Every structure is written in C-alpha cells, then in structure tokens.
Amino acid sequence: MDIRQLTYFIEIAKYESFTKASKSLHLSQSTLSKVVKSLEEELNVELFDRSAKKIKLTDAGEILFSESEKILESMNDLSNNLYELMNLKKGKIRVGIPPIIGFVFFPKIIKGFNNLYPDIKIKIFEDESKIVKERVKDGTLDLGMVMLPADDEEFNTIPLVNNELSLFVHHTHPLAQKKNR
Numbered sequence: 001m002d003i004r005q006l007t008y009f010i011e012i013a014k015y016e017s018f019t020k021a022s023k024s025l026h027l028s029q030s031t032l033s034k035v036v037k038s039l040e041e042e043l044n045v046e047l048f049d050r051s052a053k054k055i056k057l058t059d060a061g062e063i064l065f066s067e068s069e070k071i072l073e074s075m076n077d078l079s080n081n082l083y084e085l086m087n088l089k090k091g092k093i094r095v096g097i098p099p100i101i102g103f104v105f106f107p108k109i110i111k112g113f114n115n116l117y118p119d120i121k122i123k124i125f126e127d128e129s130k131i132v133k134e135r136v137k138d139g140t141l142d143l144g145m146v147m148l149p150a151d152d153e154e155f156n157t158i159p160l161v162n163n164e165l166s167l168f169v170h171h172t173h174p175l176a177q178k179k180n181r
Helices: 003-015 019-027 029-043 061-087 099-104 104-115 130-137
Strands: 092-095 121-125
Touching: 003 019, 003 029, 029 061, 061 099, 061 121, 092 130, 104 121
Parallel strands: 092 121
Antiparallel strands: none
C-alpha cells in the first residue's frame, strides 16, 4: 500500500464512481480498477460494494477511507513543516552567548529576529566564550555570539557590534595618567 494508491482510493470513494474519479485524476478506469483490486488483495477485504448503480464503501472501505484521509493529511503537514523549516519559516535555533553579551547586546538582537521570524524559537545557552565556541564546533549549538577573536578558518564570523569601550577611573587612579590606546 502506498500514498498513490490511497489517493486514488479516496478519489473513487468521494465520487462513488470509477468513471468520475478517472476523469478527476486523468487516469483510465482500468488503472483505477487495478489499484483497487491490488489494495483489496493486499488487505484481504472488499473495499467497495459494486452491486448497485453507484458504488458504496464497505465497512472495511469506510475504515480505510477514514484512515487514508488522516495519512494524507499527515503527509501534507509533514511536507509543509519540512518546507517551512528549510526556508526559515519555522523551527528552533540553539544560540550560545557569554553572560555579558547576553545582558548588553542580545535583547535587541532577539527582538529584531523575532519580528522577522516569529515562528522560529530561540533557545539560549549562557556560557563563557571558549565553551560557546567548542559547542558551535561540535554542533551542540547552531550559532554562538562571543567576543572576538575567533578563528576565521574554523568559524564563519559576522561582526554584530563595533563599539569602542571606554574605561573611567578616578583622577587619582594610576591608570588616569595613561594615554588613550
């Protein structure tokens, strides 16, 4: 039993006619008859009562019809979910960040990302830069945000922030006499 057979079976059951289903599917009636015969042999049951002018589902046919619709709906859902995942519409991302970066920079970045991709969930792991780099390298994390340097040959790096840091000290502190670097 395969998806194609179930699709054909559902169409025949909906139309209660091999002729109408064959027109809808653009297949010959004999092809549909062979598919149903194959299903009936495989399942060892009759799926249609062919004694009247219009064919009707047997009790076994009703069960197969109901379950087949669920299977096809699940297949469509699976296909859609995989498409959305592969096209960045749904999913989850595991991100590693050091505590300082998480506190200072990440809230603004998360908000912007969530606005662009509302169905992608971000799971955040806080740890020191060295461990974040190791976890990205071994695949435990999808991406990491760390203070540079990072080995450009080992990682693809994208600078997110380029701010100058300043140190403020009291005028009597020994560093107060140092020149800017």
